[in-house]
Amino acid sequence: xxxxxxxxxxxxxxxxxxxxxxxxxxxxxxxxxxxxxxxxxxxxxxxxxxxxxxxxxxxxxxxxxxxxxxxxxxxxxxxxxxxxxxxxxxxxxxxxxxxxxxxxxxxxxxxxxxxxxxxxxxxxxxxxxxxxxxxxxxxxxxxxxxxxxxxxxxxxxxxxxxxxxxxxxxxxxxxxxxxxxxxxxxxxxxxxxxxxxxxxxxxxxxxxxxxxxxxxxxxxxxxxxxxxxxxxxxxxxxxxxxxxxxxxxxxxxxxxxxxxxxxxxxxxxxxxxxxxxxxxxxxxxxxxxxxxxxxxxxxxxxxxxx
Numbered sequence: 629x630x631x632x633x634x635x636x637x638x639x640x641x642x643x644x645x646x647x648x649x650x651x652x653x654x655x656x657x658x659x660x661x662x663x664x665x666x667x668x669x670x671x672x673x674x675x676x677x678x679x680x681x682x683x684x685x686x687x688x689x690x691x692x693x694x695x696x697x698x699x700x701x702x703x704x705x706x707x708x709x710x711x712x713x714x715x716x717x718x719x720x721x722x723x724x725x726x727x728x729x730x731x732x733x734x735x736x737x738x739x740x741x742x743x744x745x746x747x748x749x750x751x752x753x754x755x756x757x758x759x760x761x762x763x764x765x766x767x768x769x770x771x772x773x774x775x776x777x778x779x780x781x782x783x784x785x786x787x788x789x790x791x792x793x794x795x796x797x798x799x800x801x802x803x804x805x806x807x808x809x810x811x812x813x814x815x816x817x818x819x820x821x822x823x824x825x826x827x828x829x830x831x832x833x834x835x836x837x838x839x840x841x842x843x844x845x846x847x848x849x850x851x852x853x854x855x856x857x858x859x860x861x862x863x864x865x866x867x868x869x870x871x872x873x874x875x876x877x878x879x880x881x882x883x884x885x886x887x888x889x890x891x892x893x894x895x896x897x898x899x900x901x902x903x904x905x906x907x908x909x910x911x912x913x914x915x916x917x918x919x920x921x922x923x924x925x926x927x928x929x930x931x932x933x934x
Contacts, residue, residue: 733778733841735768743773744780748852749876751883757890774887778841781848788814788851791858795932798862810928814851817924821847821917828913829892836892846884850921853880854929861933869933877922884918 747754760772769777792810796802822843829836853876861869892914 729839729841730778732766732768733776733845735770736777736779737770740770740773740777741780744769744777745852747773748780748849748883749856749879751879751886754886757886759890774890776842776845776887778845778848781845781851784851784855785814785848788854788858791855792932795858795862799934810932814928817928818844818847821920821924825913825917828916832913834892834913838888838891842891846887846917849883850880850925853877854925857925857929858932861929866933869929873922873926873929877925880921880925881918884921885914888914888917 757774759774760767766772766775769775769779789807789811793802793807796806796810822840825843825847826840828834829838856876857869857872860872864871889911892911
């Protein structure tokens with residue numbers, strides 16, 4: 629019996645697929661290589677998140693390394709060797725320069741710097757020149773304006789070099805070589821002056837409280853007067869230069885004589901420990917040190933003013 633074809637569609641029976649076998653796996657099992665992640669980006673529970681065990685790493689883990697007695701002994705020996713080397717370096721440095729003593733000369737504040745600059749330029753009005761002590765230790769500069777410091781000499785030296793470069797540039801004579809020559813000459817003069825003072829104190833066997841840093845500080849105060857002299861020369865010409873040179877030289881000599889007098893002349897007489905140098909010789913050293921300052925100032929500033 630033939631059925632009408634309108635409203636019906638002939639269908640072909642579908643064959644069912646055979647169940648999968650062990651040989652026909654569509655995807656490899658990667659659960660042992662990396663943990664699976666769900667659709668929200670989290671790891672699915674049930675997977676091992678830890679790394680491979682220590683036996684699979686060949687025993688090279690950090691716990692095994694620190695548990696090795698030979699490794700511990702080597703680390704302890706290396707640490708002790710480094711500490712010994714550090715102590716030796718600090719000991720050698722302390723022979724030439726004490727860090728704590730160097731910090732003392734930079735213990736300044738703004739009030740001290742302003743008062744010290746006024747004393748350097750107008751020392752005639754200052755009355756008390758004695759350095760104060762606390763339990764046989766001199767007070768730091770920020771607590772005693774008479775204490776020497778290295779901050780002002782260092783900053784004055786840098787300012788002098790910059791001012792010398794500006795003066796040479798105004799005169800169309802600037803060059804890096806000339807500026808380097810000015811800096812090296814000023815530094816060499818300080819070294820020579822300090823060495824001469826140390827040699828004089830040694831030859832005359834003057835036992836004083838002056839250290840090498842003290843001598844460097846007193847020798848470096850001349851740069852304040854040199855800055856004042858060069859500025860006056862640039863602003864007022866040669867006449868202003870010579871007037872400023874005379875003023876700064878006299879002020880510096882007066883300052884050095886009054887400051888060094890408190891440290892050199894009564895050095896050991898009051899203590900009774902003995903010093904073969906007579907007081908007049910010690911006063912002579914102080915005066916000579918002060919007299920040489922104007923010569924050095926003129927030598928280092930005359931070529932900057934024309």
